[in-house]
Amino acid sequence: MTALRTMKLNLLLTWMSIGAVVLTGVLLLTSLYFYQKANIEHTILENNNAYARKLAETADRVIGISQQELAYSASKIHSFSDYQTMVDEADRLRLQSGFFNSVIVVNDHGIILATSPESLNLRGIGLQSEANANALKTRKPYISQPFFTGTTNRYVIFVSSPVFDHAGNYLGYIGGSIYLKEKSILNQIISTHFYNYSANVSIVSNDGHIIFNKDPNKVGSQIGIDDQLKKMLSQNVSGAYVVNHGEATQLLGVGNLTKTDWNVFVYADDTLVNDIMLSTIRQSVWFIILILVFTSLLSYALSTLIARPLRRLAILSASKPTAHVVEEIRQIDAWYYEANKLKVSISAGMVSTIKQVKNLDREASTDPLTGLLNRRGFMTLASISGKHSENALISLDLDHFKRVNDTWGHDTGDKVLVMVSSILKTICRETDLVGRFGGEEFVIMLPGTSTENAEKIADRIRCSIEQEKQPQLPSVTISAGIAALEDADNIDEAIKMTDIALYEAKDKGRNRVVLYRSVCPLPQTSGVHTASSSHA
Numbered sequence: 001m002t003a004l005r006t007m008k009l010n011l012l013l014t015w016m017s018i019g020a021v022v023l024t025g026v027l028l029l030t031s032l033y034f035y036q037k038a039n040i041e042h043t044i045l046e047n048n049n050a051y052a053r054k055l056a057e058t059a060d061r062v063i064g065i066s067q068q069e070l071a072y073s074a075s076k077i078h079s080f081s082d083y084q085t086m087v088d089e090a091d092r093l094r095l096q097s098g099f100f101n102s103v104i105v106v107n108d109h110g111i112i113l114a115t116s117p118e119s120l121n122l123r124g125i126g127l128q129s130e131a132n133a134n135a136l137k138t139r140k141p142y143i144s145q146p147f148f149t150g151t152t153n154r155y156v157i158f159v160s161s162p163v164f165d166h167a168g169n170y171l172g173y174i175g176g177s178i179y180l181k182e183k184s185i186l187n188q189i190i191s192t193h194f195y196n197y198s199a200n201v202s203i204v205s206n207d208g209h210i211i212f213n214k215d216p217n218k219v220g221s222q223i224g225i226d227d228q229l230k231k232m233l234s235q236n237v238s239g240a241y242v243v244n245h246g247e248a249t250q251l252l253g254v255g256n257l258t259k260t261d262w263n264v265f266v267y268a269d270d271t272l273v274n275d276i277m278l279s280t281i282r283q284s285v286w287f288i289i290l291i292l293v294f295t296s297l298l299s300y301a302l303s304t305l306i307a308r309p310l311r312r313l314a315i316l317s318a319s320k321p322t323a324h325v326v327e328e329i330r331q332i333d334a335w336y337y338e339a340n341k342l343k344v345s346i347s348a349g350m351v352s353t354i355k356q357v358k359n360l361d362r363e364a365s366t367d368p369l370t371g372l373l374n375r376r377g378f379m380t381l382a383s384i385s386g387k388h389s390e391n392a393l394i395s396l397d398l399d400h401f402k403r404v405n406d407t408w409g410h411d412t413g414d415k416v417l418v419m420v421s422s423i424l425k426t427i428c429r430e431t432d433l434v435g436r437f438g439g440e441e442f443v444i445m446l447p448g449t450s451t452e453n454a455e456k457i458a459d460r461i462r463c464s465i466e467q468e469k470q471p472q473l474p475s476v477t478i479s480a481g482i483a484a485l486e487d488a489d490n491i492d493e494a495i496k497m498t499d500i501a502l503y504e505a506k507d508k509g510r511n512r513v514v515l516y517r518s519v520c521p522l523p524q525t526s527g528v529h530t531a532s533s534s535h536a
């Protein structure tokens with residue numbers, strides 16, 4: 001909390017923006033994970049199903065073509081006595097279409113009459129397999145279930161077409177074997193697929209045996225299918241299924257082959273969904289980081305812009321109120337409502353404080369009765385008064401003022417003091433300092449004035465006061481002492497000098513002006529100065 005209290009506003013706002021973006025990012029990613037997972041599962045199932053149907057359609061077409069080719073070759077053989085024709089047709093079937101790994105011509109007793117390749121050396125051998133028996137029995141185009149051959153011990157399927165002579169008598173069949181664990185067209189179709197993720201593709205019999213797979217080790221193995229799926233397969237229904245094997249779940253698309261009891265299985269583990277999710281989240285995280293950096297920079301810039309006037313106001317409001325500070329506050333660019341309001345109120349508060357301080361200052365430096373400077377005000381202004389080569393000081397004191405008070409009363413005495421002050425103000429210049437130092441003693445500082453001229457001015461004051469006639473006021477006179485500021489080390493000493501001259505004036509009978517230099521000649525001019533005084 002203390003750290004927050006001392007944190008600067010722009011940093012606080014920046015951190016708040018960063019926090020908001022991070023929180024939004026986390027919420028976005030969480031919702032993405034939970035809500036998009038189901039969508040992705042659904043999409044994968046749909047894709048698997050569509051792909052399985054497409055592969056099933058292609059496989060069906062290839063099987064159909066192969067059956068047509070077998071039927072065509074069968075139609076070319078009208079007699080089993082023509083060995084060369086049988087071999088030629090067997091070779092053509094094997095080599096031209098590439099569908100079969102081996103081709104045999106078999107008579108109606110199951111004896112092999114011709115083979116391709118001839119290297120099989122099976123000619124004359126009698127077949128005992130169930131496929132052979134079925135082909136002979138049905139006398140129709142036939143596709144066997146996968147089985148192991150007794151002769152070569154290969155896992156194969158067998159496709160056959162019956163052979164008839166010109167009279168339509170059944171002679172036997174011509175049949176091709178597809179070695180399921182070796183290279184064949186069907187194998188190529190399911191092994192080379194254009195799918196954007198690593199789905200497993202197999203051709204599977206209705207009872208769950210893998211007939212084709214690009215991995216020969218899987219061919220012939222049993223795939224786990226539950227009862228519901230088994231039932232669907234038996235009904236030749238294509239579709240999408242979620243297959244649960246304990247903890248593992250597979251997203252399965254099934255395409256049914258119409259020419260056999262086989263199905264194309266395209267399946268993916270549900271870990272794929274997690275992989276896709278993680279990859280999406282990883283990409284999103286980079287994007288969020290980018291947004292975060294951008295937002296932080298933007299937020300820092302904006303926060304700085306917002307905080308700038310407030311910070312200037314905070315600094316300046318802590319400064320001593322002066323006209324300069326008020327001017328600085330006035331120049332702050334408070335560009336939005338709250339800052340502007342604050343600026344106006346701080347500025348107004350400061351102006352009011354300055355006025356109050358000025359008033360207090362004036363009160364503290366002014367004599368309330370006469371409005372002249374008091375000692376404090378006089379000394380302050382005298383100390384900052386511009387320097388001149390000559391500066392004169394006059395001390396004035398009313399003569400026998402006690403008597404005035406005693407005779408006319410204190411109030412009248414006050415009025416006399418006000419009258420004297422008024423005369424002083426009239427005679428003195430703007431640049432002169434006129435002060436009342438208490439009682440009936442006044443001090444005047446005359447900047448840029450020689451003692452000679454000061455003497456003339458003091459005498460003019462003296463005459464004016466002496467000649468002032470006001471009803472209800474007694475006539476009064478004053479005595480004055482004059483000194484040059486340059487003759488003293490400082491103003492206090494100069495005032496003491498004027499006091500000495502003033503005592504001298506009182507001593508000599510009052511109502512007169514006396515120069516300090518005439519009382520105490522300066523050492524360097526010692527003996528040259530003569531006492532000087534002016535009086536009525």
Ligand SMILES: Nc1nc2c(ncn2[C@@H]2O[C@H](COP(=O)(O)OP(=O)(O)OP(=O)(O)O)[C@@H](O)[C@H]2O)c(=O)[nH]1
Binds near residue numbers: 403413439440
């Ligand atoms: N009415 C009035 N009288 C004041 C004021 N301040 C001082 N006084 C009086 O001024 C008189 C000064 O008297 P003193 O110091 O004896 O001097 P003085 O009577 O003028 O005699 P000298 O200066 O020697 O001519 C005293 O009676 C004070 O009470 C003031 O503000 N108003």
